[in-house]
Amino acid sequence: MRRLTGLEHLDHEFATTWPTYELDAKTLALLSFAKKLTETPGAIDDADFDSLREAGWDERGIYQATVLISFFNFSGRLEAASGLPMDGPKLGDQLVKML
Numbered sequence: 001m002r003r004l005t006g007l008e009h010l011d012h013e014f015a016t017t018w019p020t021y022e023l024d025a026k027t028l029a030l031l032s033f034a035k036k037l038t039e040t041p042g043a044i045d046d047a048d049f050d051s052l053r054e055a056g057w058d059e060r061g062i063y064q065a066t067v068l069i070s071f072f073n074f075s076g077r078l079e080a081a082s083g084l085p086m087d088g089p090k091l092g093d094q095l096v097k098m099l
Contacts, residue, residue, distance in 0.1 A: 029055030034069045041073075 018031050029052050052062050
C-alpha cells in the first residue's frame with residue numbers, strides 16, 4: 001500500500017482506517033473490493049468487477065488483486081486456526097523490507 005499510494009507513513013492500522021484517507025478512485029475501488037471479498041466473499045458479484053473496471057482496473061489487475069487478497073485471507077485464517085501469532089507491526093515492517 002505504501003508503494004501504491006506513495007504514503008510512506010502508513011502502518012498496519014491503515015487496514016481499518018483507509019476510508020478516512022483521501023485516496024484516488026482507483027485505490028478506493030480496490031480497497032472496497034478487498035474489504036468485501038474479505039468480509040463477505042459470497043456477496044461478490046458482477047457489479048463489483050464492473051466497479052473495478054470503471055475505476056481503471058484491467059482484467060489482469062483485477063485477477064492479480066483477487067489472487068493476492070484471497071491468499072492473504074487464506075493465510076490469515078490458517079494462522080488463526082493454527083494458533084500462530086497474528087501479523088503485527090513488526091512482522092509488517094519485516095515484510096515491507098523484504099519487498
